[in-house]
Amino acid sequence: MRVFFAARAALWDEWAPHLRAACPEMELAREGDPASFDALIHAPGFPETGGPLDFRPFTRARIVQSLWAGVERIVGNDTLTQPLCRMVDPGLAQGMMEYCTGWALRAHLRMDDYAQDGVWRNGTVPPLASERGVTVLGMGELGAAVARVLAGLGFRVTGWSASGRAVEGIGVLGGDRLAEALGRAEILISLLPDTPGTRNLLDAERLALLPQGATIINPGRGTMIDDDALIAALDRGRLRHAVLDVFRTEPLPPGHPFWSHPGVTVTPHVAADTRPATASLVVAENLRRAMEGRPLLYLVDRSRGY
Numbered sequence: 001m002r003v004f005f006a007a008r009a010a011l012w013d014e015w016a017p018h019l020r021a022a023c024p025e026m027e028l029a030r031e032g033d034p035a036s037f038d039a040l041i042h043a044p045g046f047p048e049t050g051g052p053l054d055f056r057p058f059t060r061a062r063i064v065q066s067l068w069a070g071v072e073r074i075v076g077n078d079t080l081t082q083p084l085c086r087m088v089d090p091g092l093a094q095g096m097m098e099y100c101t102g103w104a105l106r107a108h109l110r111m112d113d114y115a116q117d118g119v120w121r122n123g124t125v126p127p128l129a130s131e132r133g134v135t136v137l138g139m140g141e142l143g144a145a146v147a148r149v150l151a152g153l154g155f156r157v158t159g160w161s162a163s164g165r166a167v168e169g170i171g172v173l174g175g176d177r178l179a180e181a182l183g184r185a186e187i188l189i190s191l192l193p194d195t196p197g198t199r200n201l202l203d204a205e206r207l208a209l210l211p212q213g214a215t216i217i218n219p220g221r222g223t224m225i226d227d228d229a230l231i232a233a234l235d236r237g238r239l240r241h242a243v244l245d246v247f248r249t250e251p252l253p254p255g256h257p258f259w260s261h262p263g264v265t266v267t268p269h270v271a272a273d274t275r276p277a278t279a280s281l282v283v284a285e286n287l288r289r290a291m292e293g294r295p296l297l298y299l300v301d302r303s304r305g306y
Contacts, residue, residue, distance in 0.1 A: 148170065
């Protein structure tokens with residue numbers, strides 16, 4: 001099969017060896033007659049000349065496999081008629097579980113309360129995990145994985161998704177029960193996709209539904225939280241802390257108030273990354289499925305945007 005690598009040139013050296021090792025029957029190329037390719041591997045930022053990729057000339061392509069978990073930068077492309085599959089990488093899931101677990105434990109144990117200044121602060125004993133409510137927004141592959149890990153540590157975990165689809169071992173609330181899910185969230189973790197329905201989902205009204213002193217951890221999408229409303233809630237003491245890994249503009253501009261706010265921890269979009277060694281195995285499996293006419297993994301529902 002001939003596969004077109006529709007990604008920035010800087011990614012070629014990193015990805016090509018792993019992709020070829022995972023799928024040796026594939027002829028991988030960065031140029032050629034579009035009509036000669038059976039599939040595309042895509043990442044945002046291509047073409048590097050700017051503008052969206054025109055998928056119409058790729059008349060033989062049976063699949064467009066994204067290297068990113070998020071597909072919001074491609075799903076609205078009107079020229080894309082081929083099946084689009086998002087990336088669900090075991091390495092990415094492991095990284096996200098570690099990030100969310102680490103920051104959730106830090107918030108739960110209030111590690112930042114113990115300033116190293118010679119003052120003995122032993123007046124408050126942290127509750128056990130079984131006494132702490134955690135809500136995970138988004139019950140896709142990543143959200144479900146994070147929820148299970150935290151539940152395994154003993155936290156009272158609630159999941160929420162628009163569909164309310166069941167996740168084994170986790171109590172999941174559906175779309176019309178968001179207020180209930182937020183009300184349980186002493187620690188709120190957002191792993192929602194970027195869709196019209198999730199943008200500014202956490203506005204001032206919904207932030208006010210969180211328990212007093214709640215912590216927000218957002219490694220999902222920066223568009224999900226109203227920035228001004230978040231800062232206002234922190235300034236009032238309504239929220240205790242926000243750990244933010246994703247932003248509306250990245251890199252986050254040096255003058256953005258998140259950098260200097262004492263209630264915000266900024267991490268530079270490092271919660272989880274697609275790792276070529278493990279992700280290439282997913283790509284290879286989906287390419288083979290496409291060539292053999294079998295059901296594709298992680299097929300995007302274009303009407304929902306993910």
